[in-house]
Amino acid sequence: MAEDPDGPRVAVVTGAASGLGAAIARALTAAGWQVAGLDLRPSGETALGVEADVTDAGAVRAAVDRVERELGPVAALVTAAGVYEILPIEDVDEARWHRMMAVNLSGTATTCAAVVPRMVARGQGSVVTISSDLGVGGSQGDVHYAASKGAIVGFTRALATEVEGTGVAVNTVAPGAADTPMLEADSPWRSRDFLATLPVQRLVRPGEIAAATLFLLEAGTALSGQVLSPNAGATI
Known part of the structure; x- marks a missing residue:
């Protein structure tokens, strides 16, 4: 999906400096997209790296302005910036709760608010938010993370309804536990006991999540408001 088939x-990929965001940026680049990475750190494998905090609405708007000046109209947005931690509810203090919501949920909303109206005005565009399988099914010790990611599913479906008929598609990818640096070496998601519960006996590979994201971005408006869950067979 593009503004001009000849151009x-x-x-735009948030969180493009590492993890899932970096994998998605690489997949889009390989597919012929010019990728602008928005991250707190430099996004080295992109056509343009812009350092911006997704929780800062003004910084995000300025970053998108720069992307459109230097690369052209944004035809696709992936909101991959996020944070994760495992804590029982009694240890989730106010600061931790607000940080999780600010980065995962508000960061998604802020970036969409900066990009989607431009897409609507042009009558074309595709958005993929990154949720989580935990946002759908939940898990012990993940209350604040699951809450933030579950809210992204609701946000995505509502936004898809809001832009229906404008030529803009909005979907979400809700991955299972992925083999990225976000999961520490002693994470329970890396344990043999957990991996044994998966049909493929391994974590989801970042490239698999990137492939799912690319599929949705290039599916056009035939798919909108959908949740795609590459999760190594955890949910069948």
Whole structure:
């Protein structure tokens, strides 16, 4: 999906400096997109790296302005910036709760608010938010993370309804536990006991999540408001 079939296809990926965001940025680049990475750190494997805090609405708007000046109209957005931690509810203090919501949920909303109206005005665009399988099914010790990611599913479906008929598609990818640095070496998601519960006996690979994201971005408006869950067979 692109603004001009003869011009560059421009995508913005938040959290593009590492983990899932970096994998998605690489997949989009390989597919011919010009990728602008928005992150707190430099996004080295992108056509343009812009350092911005997704919780800062003004910084995000300025970053998107720069992307459109330097690369062209944004035809695709992926909101992959996020944080994760495992804590029982009694240890989730106010600061931890608000940080999780600010980065995962508000960061998604802020970036969409900066990009989607431009897409609607042009009558074309595709958005993929990154939720989590935990946001759908929950898990012990993940109350604040699951809450933030579950809210992204609701946000995505509501936004898809809001832009229905404008030529803009909005979907979410809700991955299972993925093999990225976000999961520490002693994470329970890396344990043999957990992996044994998965049909494929391994964590989801970042490239698999990137492939799911690319599929949704290029599916057009035939798919909107959908949740795609690459989760190593955890839910069948």
